[in-house]
Amino acid sequence: MxxxxxxxxxxxxxxxxxxxxxxxxxxxxxxxxxxxxxxxNVLLCKMVPTAWGFGFGDCLTQQLGPLWPTEQWPSKHNLAAHDPSKTLAMAGVGAFLGAPLSLALYAHMDALMPGASLLLAAGKFTLDQIVGCIVWQAAYMVISEPYRRTLVQFLQAQQQQQQQQQAAMTVAC
CATH class of the missing domain: 1.20.5 (Single alpha-helices involved in coiled-coils or other helix-helix interfaces)
Structure with a gap:
């Protein structure tokens, strides 16, 4: 059975x-x-994660922005106050500016520094991340008024601090 x-x-x-x-x-x-x-289609492969990263960075900035003491941000850890148009704009900047710029940078670095060693790859990756951060900061300054004001205030404070240090050095000499 x-x-x-x-x-x-x-x-x-x-x-x-x-x-x-x-x-x-x-x-x-x-x-x-x-x-x-x-x-x-390497560009498409680069556009998708770069757009996602720029958009995610915007989400973090909008939600964590109120932690910065120098500026009153519109969002107070409130998802209802989140501005999706900024997120989409940053994702667009990532896809259509950040990704092609990054690919061009890698092509240029590969031409200048051929090779596949781990140290060389780490250096190229680090440079790509630095350039990506600069592009992200510049784009966010253009898109977000509170961020632009905060950054301008920060830079002005840094400039005043340097001037005070130089004045103190001049008086000491």
Missing amino acids: HSGVAIPLLRRAQFSFSMARRGARHSFASIQTALVALQR
Whole structure:
């Protein structure tokens, strides 16, 4: 009685295994096709994560901005006060300015510094991140009035502090 039940179950398991194996081959071929398509469209591959990163950075800035003491931000950790148009604008800047700039920077660095050592790759990555931060800051200054005011106040305070230090050095000499 048990053997009569076990054989159909075994046949079903073999059928399922062969179906899964064919499905896995098909999935692997699909993944390979997708990777080839992505290699052909490097800009699109760079645009998506860069847009996401710029948009996410905007979300963090809008929600954590009130922690900065020098400026009253419109958002007080309130998602209802979040401005999605700023987030979309920053995502657009990331996709259409940050990504192409980053690709051009990498192409230029690869031409100037060929090689694939870990140290060289880390240096290129670091330079890419620094340039990305500068682009992000500049874009956010243009898009966000409270951020622009805060940054201007910060830079003015830094300039005054340097002038005071120079004046103190002049008096001391």
